[in-house]
Amino acid sequence: MDRANRRAQAVLNDLGNEIREARTGRGLSQAFVGDAVGLSRNQIGLIEHGEAPRVSLRDLARLLAGVGLELSARAYPAGPPIRDAAQQALVDRLRARLHASARWSSEVALPIEGDLRAWDAVVIVDAVRVAVEAETRLRDVQATRRRLNLKLRDDPRIGRLVLLLADTRTNRAAVRDLTLGLGPEFPVPARVALRCLAAERAPPANAIILL
Numbered sequence: 482m483d484r485a486n487r488r489a490q491a492v493l494n495d496l497g498n499e500i501r502e503a504r505t506g507r508g509l510s511q512a513f514v515g516d517a518v519g520l521s522r523n524q525i526g527l528i529e530h531g532e533a534p535r536v537s538l539r540d541l542a543r544l545l546a547g548v549g550l551e552l553s554a555r556a557y558p559a560g561p562p563i564r565d566a567a568q569q570a571l572v573d574r575l576r577a578r579l580h581a582s583a584r585w586s587s588e589v590a591l592p593i594e595g596d597l598r599a600w601d602a603v604v605i606v607d608a609v610r611v612a613v614e615a616e617t618r619l620r621d622v623q624a625t626r627r628r629l630n631l632k633l634r635d636d637p638r639i640g641r642l643v644l645l646l647a648d649t650r651t652n653r654a655a656v657r658d659l660t661l662g663l664g665p666e667f668p669v670p671a672r673v674a675l676r677c678l679a680a681e682r683a684p685p686a687n688a689i690i691l692l
Contacts, residue, residue, distance in 0.1 A: 484597075494531035496541060496552075501529040503548035518547040567617045571647050572601060574692045575613065579604060580681035591636045598632060600639075609640040609683035617647045619655045626666070641683050642667075643674060648691040656689055 504514055511525040520528075520540060527533040528544060542552040576585055584605040589612075591598045602613040614629060625644075633639060644667060646652040667689045674688035 490531065490534070493528075493534065493536070496545070497529045497531045499550060500525075500544055500548055503545075503550055504529075507548060509548065514544070514547045518543040520544060565617070567647065568615055571617060571645060571692060572613070572615050575615075575643075575645055575678075575690065576602075578675055578692075579678050580606065582681055583678065591632065592638060593635060596635070598635075600632070600636075601645075603639070604678065606678060606681050607683045610638050611641040611643055611678070611683055612636070612639045613643045613645055615645040616652075618649070619646055619652050622655060630666075642687040643684070644687075644689045646689060646691045652691060656691065 504511070511522045511529075514520075515522050515525050518540075520543075524533065524536075524540075525544065528536055528541070538552070538554070545552050572587075579585065586603050586605075587601070589600045589603040590596070591600075600612040601615045604611045604613065612632075614632075616625065619625060629642065629644070633642060646656070667687045669684045669686045669688035671688060671690040674684040674690055677684045
């Protein structure tokens with residue numbers, strides 16, 4: 482949330498600078514623009530200085546249009562979402578099955594400056610880093626596959642990957658369905674992976690674990 486607040490303030494500062502530069506470059510006063518877009522001179526001054534944290538997107542779009550600019554906004558993947566209670570409970574169930582001496586870290590960022598992606602957890606056993614990605618429901622298998630492969634490509638520290646799924650009928654059916662294409666990339670049975678982790682050994686390869 483702190484990162485989101487900093488990002489929001491940076492966007493407001495940038496937009497405020499652009500509005501001020503466009504307005505003064507066209508010789509328009511704050512009062513004149515305000516009359517046209519339905520904002521007061523004081524409101525425009527606050528927006529231009531990035532001091533209007535509660536300004537609406539509608540007002541920003543109108544003000545930008547008034548000085549000859551257009552608002553453009555997009556959302557893109559930039560780090561892990563907040564974890565709900567079910568996902569946290571799933572992660573906790575796996576942690577409880579580990580050997581007591583296993584080194585566990587949560588929300589481990591990828592080793593790329595400015596990259597906000599992170600593993601849900603990383604376990605170090607037998608000098609091997611085992612990344613854990615938890616899903617309470619496997620909705621889009623191909624999207625999950627692409628996401629995990631990209632993270633593995635970008636994090637050479639990781640020696641094994643565990644895809645941790647809630648033990649539900651939907652997830653069991655997904656794992657059984659070979660057409661989903663996950664089997665060859667996760668060849669180790671769950672019971673073998675759990676046995677290894679409980680004995681402080683890294684699984685011999687990637688694994689899908691349902692708990």
